[in-house]
Amino acid sequence: MPRSKFIIQRLIGYLTGFLLFYEPFMLFHNLTGTLFEETGFYSLHVPCVRIPLANILTGDWAYAGPVSLCFCLLLALVSLWFGPFFCGRLCPAGAFSEFLGSLLPEKYQIDWQKYVPITTLRYGFFAGFLLSAFSGFASFCAYCNYYAFELFIISIYSSQLLLTSFSLLAVFFIANIVFGLFTKGGRGYCNFLCPVGTASSLLHRIGQLLPSPFKMTVNKPACIGCGKCARSCPMRTISLKQGKAVIDTNRCIVCGCCQAQCPVQAIRYKSNITKEL
Ligand code: SF4
Numbered sequence: 620m621p622r623s624k625f626i627i628q629r630l631i632g633y634l635t636g637f638l639l640f641y642e643p644f645m646l647f648h649n650l651t652g653t654l655f656e657e658t659g660f661y662s663l664h665v666p667c668v669r670i671p672l673a674n675i676l677t678g679d680w681a682y683a684g685p686v687s688l689c690f691c692l693l694l695a696l697v698s699l700w701f702g703p704f705f706c707g708r709l710c711p712a713g714a715f716s717e718f719l720g721s722l723l724p725e726k727y728q729i730d731w732q733k734y735v736p737i738t739t740l741r742y743g744f745f746a747g748f749l750l751s752a753f754s755g756f757a758s759f760c761a762y763c764n765y766y767a768f769e770l771f772i773i774s775i776y777s778s779q780l781l782l783t784s785f786s787l788l789a790v791f792f793i794a795n796i797v798f799g800l801f802t803k804g805g806r807g808y809c810n811f812l813c814p815v816g817t818a819s820s821l822l823h824r825i826g827q828l829l830p831s832p833f834k835m836t837v838n839k840p841a842c843i844g845c846g847k848c849a850r851s852c853p854m855r856t857i858s859l860k861q862g863k864a865v866i867d868t869n870r871c872i873v874c875g876c877c878q879a880q881c882p883v884q885a886i887r888y889k890s891n892i893t894k895e896l
């Protein structure tokens with residue numbers, strides 16, 4: 620696919636994500652809310668699996684709410700069969716930090732995987748996130764970029780600064796400046812901290828045990844080891860081993876950047892049987 624067409628396709632995806640999940644449109648919330656006759660305050664928090672998960676684990680199903688539960692169910696099903704599609708094709712929070720990461724030359728940016736075991740930290744943080752479901756609702760929210768990003772977006776269109784708490788300002792700075800602008804690929808928050816992304820990746824891994832799930836696959840005989848895919852990967856999840864590209868599906872968000880960059884079309888998004896999307 621020509622690069623310009625790929626970029627336009629990605630932009631349309633993130634714009635769709637914005638229309639579906641962000642104020643003032645919130646089409647997903649409004650449609651499912653109408654369908655299930657749920658009224659009340661909707662927020663960007665719908666993609667957050669923590670509160671519904673906490674409700675489910677503590678037996679408070681009734682409080683999880685149909686809008687959140689619908690989103691979590693859809694996210695789980697799509698992640699099982701198609702991978703973290705929400706992260707790679709729809710989520711504006713991830714796209715925003717990736718965009719910031721594209722603004723600086725790479726020589727000023729950090730390649731975290733050289734210094735820390737990203738996958739271990741990612742799943743370790745996620746385990747803490749799940750355990751926190753038993754220890755009260757609010758503690759994690761004070762350190763969540765999702766919440767901070769939501770307030771940032773509302774601040775823009777309401778012309779009111781809503782990021783007033785120190786912890787949320789610090790989180791917004793770390794997620795978007797340290798892990799965005801100054802991180803290679805720009806997706807440090809997605810890599811290290813985001814529970815939605817980690818849950819999607821985990822389901823993507825589990826999905827590989829099912830018949831015909833989709834994933835990014837390298838055709839090794841065709842790969843010429845140029846490394847363009849690794850440099851274009853916003854999650855920095857591709858390495859070269861013995862001159863061939865290897866994708867770590869623990870962190871791949873199926874964004875398609877590697878596929879669009881490969882000069883010999885050695886990367887395909889396809890099921891483990893035969894099909895290709
Ligand atoms: S990991 Fe989180 S912030 Fe990043 S794209 Fe996925 S849902 Fe969005």
Ligand code: SF4
Nearest residue numbers: 852871872874875877
């Ligand atoms: S491996 Fe490819 S599809 Fe997966 S995150 Fe990296 S660039 Fe995107």
Ligand code: SF4
Nearest residue numbers: 842843845846848881
């Ligand atoms: S861009 Fe293509 S040819 Fe180059 S290393 Fe990646 S998969 Fe191999």
